[in-house]
Amino acid sequence: MLELLFLLPMIAGLAALFLPANFGRGLLIVAALFHFQLSIMAWMDKLPIYTADYFAKTPAGMLVLLVTSFIFLCISFYAVSYIRESKVENESVFVGCMLLFLGTMSMVTIADHPIVLWIAIEATTLVSAPLIFLHRSKEALEATWKYVLICSVGIALALLGCFFITLSVDIAEIDVPLTFSSLNLVAAQLDPLWLKVGFIFIIIGFGTKMGLAPMHTWLPDAHSEAPSPASALLSGALLNCAFLGVYRAHTLMHLAGLGDFSSNLLIGFGLLSMFVAGIFILRQADYKRMLAYSSIENMGIIAFGVGIGGFALYGAILHMIHHSLIKSSLFLSAGNILLGFQTKLVTELGCLVKYFPKTFFSFFAGFIGISGLPPFGIFISELFILIGAFQSGHPVFAMLFMFALLLVVAGAAQIVTDISFSENETSAIRGEESLLRTVPPYVLLLASIILCIWMPTEMYDTILNTIKTLGGTIHG
Amino acid sequence: MINLNDAVLVIILLTILLSLASNRLLSLVKNMAIQGFMVSLIPLLLERHSSIGSGGLIFFQVMILIKAVLIPGLLYVALKRISIKREIEPIVGYHASLFAGLVIILLSIFITDKLHLSVPDGNEMLLTTAITTMSAGFFLMMSRRKAITQVIGYLMLENGIYLVGTALTKHSHTIYVVEFGVLLDLLVGVMIMGIIMHNINHAYDDIDTDRLNRLKD
Amino acid sequence: MESILSLGLALLAAPLFPGIILKVKALFVGKKGPPLFIKYYTFVKLLKKGSAYSTSTTFVFAAGPIISCAGAIMVLFFFPIGAIAPVFSFHGDVIVLFYILGLGRFFTIAAALDTASPFQGMGAAREAFFGTLAEASIFAILILFYRMNGSLSFADYFTGLQPISLTSPAGSLLLLVIVSLFMVLLTENSRVPVDDPATHLELTMIHEVMVLDHSGPDLALIELGSFYKLFFYSAFITLMLCPLDPARGLLNLPLFYAVLALVYVAIGFIESVTARFKMRRTPKFILTSCTLVFFAAILTMGFNK
Amino acid sequence: MNIFLLSLCLIVVGGSLPLLTYRRFVLTKFLYALTTTIGCLTGLFALCTSYSHLERLSWSWSWLHTFSLSFTFDSLSFFFLLPIFLICPLAAIYSFHYFDDEEKSFRIAVNLFFTNILIASMILVTTAGNMLTLALVWEIMSVSSFFLVIYDYEKETSRTAGYLYFLFAQAGALIIFASFAVIFSHTASFEFNGAATLPESTKLLVFFLAFIGFGSKAGVFPLHIWLPHAHPAAPSHISAIMSGVMIKMGIYGILRIYFILESTNLLMGQTILVFGMISGVLGVLYALGKHNIKRLLAYHSVENIGIILIGAGLGMIGLSLGDLTMAGFGFGGCLLHVLNHSIFKSLLFMGAGTVIKQTGTAHVDQLGGLMKTMPTTGKSFLVGSVSISGLPPFNGFISEFLIYFAAFIGLQYPPHATLLLTILAIISLAIIGGLASFCFTKVVGIVFLGEPRSKQFTKTTEGGLAMTIPMVILATACLIIGIFPQQFIALAVNGLRDLNGLELLDPALCTAIGAQLALASRLFLLIFVVIFFIRKVLYRKKEITSGPTWGCGFTQGTTRIQYTGTSYARTVVSFFKPFVMLEESTIRLKKIFPGQTTYTNQVGDIAEAGMAKGLTGPLVNLLGRLRWIQHGNVQLYIGYIIMAIMVVLLTLFI
Structure with missing residues (x-):
């Protein structure tokens, strides 16, 4: 049954909370493997749904699910090694929350009822908060507080948005089950005003979680203070889930004939996020924060692409997948750097290429990937978004988009070259580069390369199905 | 005969004004308990909800339990542990806050009026209260320094949203399982906030959010 | 055959004319002056001598004189001396020839730098700078000529259907060109007022200082090259001043050489009545020539069509 | 065509070999030079044999289900392939003795690898048959050359050069993509041959975008700023390839775009001129x-x-x-x-x-x-x-x-x-x-x-x-x-x-x-x-003596008395002063018997200075001022959310 996707990791997570630490590590990997298998099965239509009122299998959700599951699998291996080396006190809490986190995220991907979706997204906030607080430093405490408070406030607004959408159903006096899939069918009859208001609150609400500016403020703090495996999950998987919420609402708006309104909002927030990210990536002193801002930028790109629609929509979906893979790889590499040098400040480290060549390789390759260069997939997705922007008659937006991209690349390139090559006197604490910590980033990057060269037909069809509802196309 | 419904709403508005004016954290928590209780009562008093099944009754009991007892209780415990009694030096002073509260109420009435929306049964008063509650929640969060006041602000926001939900939507959509999930999230949320607050107090000997100012660019 | 004859005559006669300059200058200061054939005498004297080479130099030092002399000779192969069809000619040869002269300059400069002498370096820098500016003037002249008769070879300029001369339709513009070309002549051949080899102060010389270290036959080659170069520029001016009918063949030569001698006299005159410019003024001098021609070239925009 | 593919394979394999064999240093270099040379010569051979029937040379693959990567030859690509196949093998041979630091053998191996990736990508750029392909191989070319530039990464200048190069490559590529996007938005296809149907004004836009993009790679003033930094930083044979061959790809791009547009607008030629x-x-x-x-x-x-x-x-x-x-x-x-x-x-x-x-x-x-x-x-x-x-x-x-x-x-x-x-x-x-x-x-x-x-x-x-x-x-x-x-x-x-x-x-x-x-x-x-x-x-039987250069009266000249390049160029450089930012520093002579004096000058690039003063400086300054957004206060952050709601709601109601 499809519900197993979230039940299994949740049960495993609850169990891990009470099991001795040593069991937890094994459980983490086993659960991750099982979950990946379940995701594959879900893709192969082997899992029937029992609670169709609340859950459904949608192409967009399936994509996010697969990516999440794959990333989690890679991270789980990394996490085991990470726990061992960074002396986590509360190991069972860590493992348990990781699994619960996976469970809630899986729940997001298959949720069909707006409020269930809301519950799941709010739940991700709550179960990931302990992850951020894992190292119990003052900074971590502050980051957690901001994360929980701002995300909760934001998401509360999304709940309001869900109520407004319900109201629009009521006013139109239609009697359908309150699920996205059934609402989509009657979208044209819904009350447009309340739908718009609802969308506004949903994009602000889920946008907070997704990291759209100006609601992004928690993100750099949380992503940089969290332990690296958790950062990787936050950036690579959680943001997508929040995006899924916005995406669902946008689909509804599109079908209701209000696509222009929601598109403009998405474009606006997308560009704003990209610029805000650009401001802070330039001359950023902390490389994990740099990565966090880069996530904001990429979420902006995705929002922009979805807003543009058409050809760019295909690009945006591709971008979501590749960004998850590459960004989580980057955060894992950043974790390796942190373990090796014990500092997050760019000025205090250097010559990564000499001290940790393997980490350097994955980190630099990730940077190349995130900057939109081949052979990584972001190259193609950004190209398509750009083309889409021109095609849909938004040359000004396209120019702004290009400018923002450049701004971010300029900032990131500076930091990455500094970390990788600049000579540094304060010599490093030479940790070992353990295999378990270096391989997962490679695997993630490799996945992006492979997807850029060869995409499985099933995935291609799913992407096409995803964008079809929004009028996306890949034929100009 | 007094419209029971309106009376409850007036009480809610009163609690809002009280919490804006109060500097004692303990009385704030008590206020929240009253507000939670009243908010939970509203759906029962609405006419169109008259035909509530047994599932519904149980749900409302649980709701009152969580909103009026468990959450304030949690806050109370947290407050006892951190042994801080009053909010000193808020960002916006108490008299100003009270005044702001009145302005918020006026604005809410104005917005409700302006929207001239087809709220079912003409429950404008309910909508006004809801908007006021939400706005006041935001106001509390922005104008106070203590972490616990911000949690209370968040709860107030949540109460307001809940009022909107009950005020505006038809009951037929309300599936208790779903709403129960929302409540559960709220509860766990407050619990986690309480734990973090405890840790903040532990780390800084205070729960002043001004101290939480290290992470910035 | 006529072409080869006239070329041979020119090759032989070229060293004669600088003698005229010396004579004119001497007459101006009231002296008798050296014999007209003085340049031949010195040439032969130089050929008889041996050479002393600096230990700093390499093969480049020896290559400089050869290349600059070969370049100057090459130009005469293509030049219609006395409006007699040259030995070789093709559309575009002017560009080649001025670049060949440039090659000569390149190697002269390189040879100068090869000696490791500070003065030669200084002279080389000036030569290169002024040469560049003069090149711009020359190409401006070529533009003007192309606008006037659509050709790019010396032969066509003076022996074609529409020869360029003061009497041609746009001839008035040629006055500007003649002045300008005369200025270029003075620059390129290191005459007063641009350069004065006779000052005997190395700091103020341009061309002369560059060849200080050459001696014997090498110096003879340099001298020979400079005779031909001067001959070429003067002949260029001569043909503009006095149009000759190509059909008359060798009969043109007396008139041609007579006018040519006048050009040399003019050089001698200028050299006698002016002093050398300050080094700073020289670029302005050359730029003036460039501006003149450029102005003329712009004026042709009105003339055609 | 098969021979051509073979040469491409040889080049890539030749580049990858050093990564495996870098421990045997001399052998590595030898193998590399050998395979690369053979690969390029094979390519040259393929070119020569297929010279007469170029039109038959084209092939394509389907990519990501809907797109195709296609490669075709025409006379223009043929001509641009020549320098690649001629210069690159010589550079490869040159590297055999140029790289002699055995301690850096792995770095050298990586360098050799990227060199050959660069060669291969340049070959593909000249033969790219549609816009998508061109975009892809263009970026591969940029990436691989970026790694070549930062070969000496210990040096600050190399890193700066690499950084600048990376930025310009990225910016250029984006602008090229934009021009492709404009074409695509009219023709809905990535093929080159549809571009001729564009309206005239769009053609101009496409052309200028492409000119900026390709021009930045080619090093057109004022987009050349990266060039004088990158070339000195890279190893010399890499500079030879980059300057000799790679920047020509920019020219290729400009020509290619010009010819697919089939425009006869005079403005294009005039701009280029x-x-x-x-x-x-x-x-x-x-x-x-x-x-x-x-x-x-x-x-x-x-x-x-x-x-x-x-x-x-x-x-x-x-x-x-x-x-x-x-x-x-x-x-x-x-x-x-x-x-x-x-x-x-x-x-x-x-x-x-x-x-x-x-x-x-x-x-x-x-x-x-x-x-x-x-x-x-x-x-x-x-x-x-x-x-x-x-x-x-x-x-x-x-x-x-x-x-x-x-x-x-x-x-x-x-x-x-x-x-x-x-x-x-x-x-x-x-x-x-x-x-x-x-x-x-x-x-x-x-x-x-x-x-x-x-x-x-x-x-x-x-x-x-x-x-x-x-x-x-x-x-x-x-x-x-x-x-x-x-x-x-x-x-x-x-x-x-x-x-x-x-x-x-x-x-x-x-x-x-x-x-x-x-x-x-x-x-x-x-x-x-x-x-x-x-x-x-003439010199036969003549006496030839040798001695020191005549010093014009100075008898004790040292070699330092020679004219320097600085003074040699000074007059010309100062002649063009407004366009050349000449900064001179010298000690003026004051006393009758002056002591030691020095003269140095620096020539600034107006494009570089202009960019720093007019664009990057103010931009960085402005962005720096905006950093207070992330102020650290939770209250402020919540304020942002409220503000966002208000603004968006206002747009709804206005």
């Missing part, structure tokens, strides 16, 4: 003022790109005016100069590399007298210098001549703007030529001639055989093209065969001039040889 003139003159001016030999050469690349663009611009103007002869000469000269520049510029970079490697310094004013200790390098460098100065009888002259010719033909057309531009083109070509020979007399004269300016350079030795042989080959090539110009002009004109609008061009019109040029070159050589022998005869 103007930028060509600016790049040419300013490039050579800045080169004059530079003291680092590789940076100087890099600015000469800007200059030569200027010349190439002047050719291309004249060709475009010719095409717009319907004058095929002018177009033929313009484009022909442009293409031939592409080939010529790749030959002499890589020769010069290799020469500079040898000098730097053997002496350890790149500063012109510290060197001197190397001709005696490094004769082969010196002579090849001399040949390269004469060629790059555009002097006969070497190759640079031939292409410049064609461009002159095109410009002169352009003189007869009435539109005043065009006429004025062609006049200016001729004048600037003349000035460029003059200044270039000025600059190279400086390099040759100061570095190779005279006496060593420092004792330590008296005992330098010639570089290894693998370094000298490529230079000799290239020097010979310079001369061969100069003496046999017909064949090469024909080759260049043939490169235009398949281009839209030039099908009717009669090659004989342009190639006829080749015979004349050949005559001129050979005549000159003949006169030279004759005089040479006469001189030999």
